[in-house]
Amino acid sequence: MLPLFKRRRLDIQHFPGFGGFSFLFYLYLYAPILVLILYSFNANQSATVWTSFSLDWYRAAFNNQALRSAAGNSLLIAVCASVIATVIATLAALGTSRGARFKGMRLSIGAIMLPLVLPEIVVGVATLGLFSSIGLSLGYGNLIIAHTVFCIPFAYLPIRARLEDMDLSLEQAANDLYAGPWRTFTKVTLPLLMPGIFSGLMLAFIVSLDNFVISMMVSQAGTTTLPIFIFGMLRMGVTPDVNAVSTLILAVSVLFVSLSFLLGKSRT
């Protein structure tokens, strides 16, 4: 209890206003989201005029098979791609910042950053070219591969930043206590890395969930994702049932948070 108390005291003493500022920041993040949720319950066709409360758009979204499967596809692909990318990125971050240097390390870091620096449309066109020339036609697989690749730097950078200033003495202490390398890794290194991994996973997940241009190019029959579906609506105008689906996805995320929060609590 005491350290907690101390922290709060420090917070107030050292950086007054940071709390209020952060509150405003959260307000900024949630302002459009609140609007979005509000209008998903609007009875009107238009997003401009509020008429009355209604669940019509949820009904419409539920009846729209294309929309439903697009949302499902998006979640599936984002989960797979972000998890794979985070595993790869964690290994890469460990490889590029611990232990001895190897030749070409800087080049490797450069390579990991590559997906960031190429415009999406170019990656999309080129990846489509590659997939079709080697005849890769795995449906979801194609999308998961493409998403994993561009998610890697988003997962890598936070993990690597976390590793950069991590105290190595703990690991060495563990090693000195004759804990095997695997035990050291799972019991010491990994828990220390966790905030970085969590940040990386979250960033990779939202990047994948939101990707449109590359998905558009790489997708095959039956693998339309939500962003593809939404951008496809631009010709007709986005209908409020998309707001309803977005709200449902937000609800899923909140459910997910509460669940992990509860699980975490029961463990301690």
Added chain:
Amino acid sequence: MHKSITAIAAAMALGLAATAQADQSVNVISWSGYFSPQIIEKFEKQTGIKVSVDSYDSNETLLAKLKQGGSGYDVAIPSHQFVPILVHENLLERFDPAKQPYYANLSDNLKKPSWDPEGGYSVPFIWGTTSVVLDTAKYNGPMDSYSVLFEPPKELQGKINMLDSVSDVMDTASLYLGIPLCSEDPKQVQQILNLLKAQKPFVKTYSSKAGSIRENLAAGETSMSLFWGGSSLRARELKPSLKYLYPKEGVMAWVDNMVIPKGANNPEAARAFIAFMSQPENSAMTQNFLKHQSPVKGTEAFLDADLKTAPELQIPEGTKVVFSQTCGKDAIRLADRLWTNLMR
């Protein structure tokens, strides 16, 4: 023994055939929201063929995807300017719809059109016009010419949306200036550029996103836009003072067509799908849903009342209707140079 094996094999083959029948499916790729859930359901019930609909955001994406070879689509819905390109690039299955009974029932101006002169590759799905919609509550002066758009009166200055598409903007500007479409004459293109540059200070947004154009018109954020007929109709439902114009220079027209990509998994089902969509009753369902124009004759009986009288869909007698064209390489280069220059 031998007999029983044959019997089992035969039974299995039959079973397989039966499941294949039950599993028949057609993969359609189009703009999102081009098919109402009801019409898909009706088709599935009637034919037993399952439909899966994928989306794309532009004709160019479709072209790129088809060019890279079979993504497994059975039906696609490109705009008419893209049909000759797809045919030229050998990306379409020839299925000669002109020989089908439903083809005779198409509007006369859409039968064997310039983009598919033999009626070998495409069947019109939906069509419409592109013109100016403006808010008569803001401006009620002369509006019989595109000059209202390109040289806007004070009331509309700074309240204009232009479509964010070189071809739409250039085509309309060409109509206004009396220049042939897809001009390859740099002097004429310069003339268009001058017109657009003079107009730009009065343009608030360049956007082709139908939803935000509509909402902005309804909210009064903009008061005039280059827009599609059916989309203007939807905007008018939100704001009754909006009026869709038929200027004396004529209006541009577009047609979205059903085609079968080469290498389709199930061309048979694709043909059934296209025939189904071309029935007057079903085409009317589509029209009611999209609020554009149906290419099929005899849909009136099934149309919603407001569509029958909508001025956005009833082209006045004597209006010049010009279908946009497939531009050549030089025209595309010039157009791109114009756009970069305008937007730099």
Added chain:
Amino acid sequence: MNSRPIAPGSALERRRALGSLLGVSPALLAIGLFLLVPILIIAAYSLMQANPYGGVDQVFSSEAYTSLLFERQLDDSLAFTDSYLIIALRSVGIATATTLITLLIGFPVAVWLAMQPIRRRGLLIFLITIPFWANLLIRTYAWILLLRGTGVINNSLLGLGLIQQPLPLLYNDGAVLLGLVYTYAPFVVLPIYATLEKMDMRLLEAAQDLYAGRLRTLRKVVLPIARPGILAGAILTFVPCLGAMIAPELLGGGTKLMLGNLIFRQFSDARNWPFGAALALVLMAAVMLVLMFYAMRTERLRVAREGK
């Protein structure tokens, strides 16, 4: 790293090098196979002729690169054009401004997060990412609803009598920045938080005991610890921002081209794949150069620090 020197060339050293290599190899394999090969394809495209019907014709041409700076005239002669330079500079300007603002906003939030009780942190982090589970386009539309003349903000201000005329909040550079900062905020906050998370509070206490002012503590203690995170966040914001398309169009009105739209156009309306490929490669090279320069500088700084 300096607590246990390892003799170069020793068995341990070699084993560690091997381990490092093994760690990086999945990433290199994935990126090499599914990105490096595509880049080579793109490089090949950039040296071919554009096919007016999309794609390329397999005929060598350096036209794509010359047209970066020169425009072909009527008589086929070349004349200098600064169109693309202007577009590039504008994009760099917007991306720089976005990155700076996002860092300014994100840093205090990350510091605040790192000072929260451990049990609450995970939840707060998650709360930052939740809005981004909704699609970019949908979020941007929501911003339009907030910002426009008859939007939520203007209506509230008018209702409160604070303003007489609606403020022009939409369709200007400010709106573009607002949208971009919004989009990239988590990409700054999370990496900085990740570096600060284990910040030793005793350090702050010590600084306080030494009567260092708050700003001084922030600058001398917190900032150095956060530096890797700040760098990571800056990269994750600046680079994708160069290719941003939605905010400039929907919140800025789309009256000016940005690099993202320009390159996208080459693969769509303009049907000039070689030029789009050339633009992308030049952009990639420029960004990589800057990143490498930065990496080398920080490396030199670290060597200088650790060498003492």
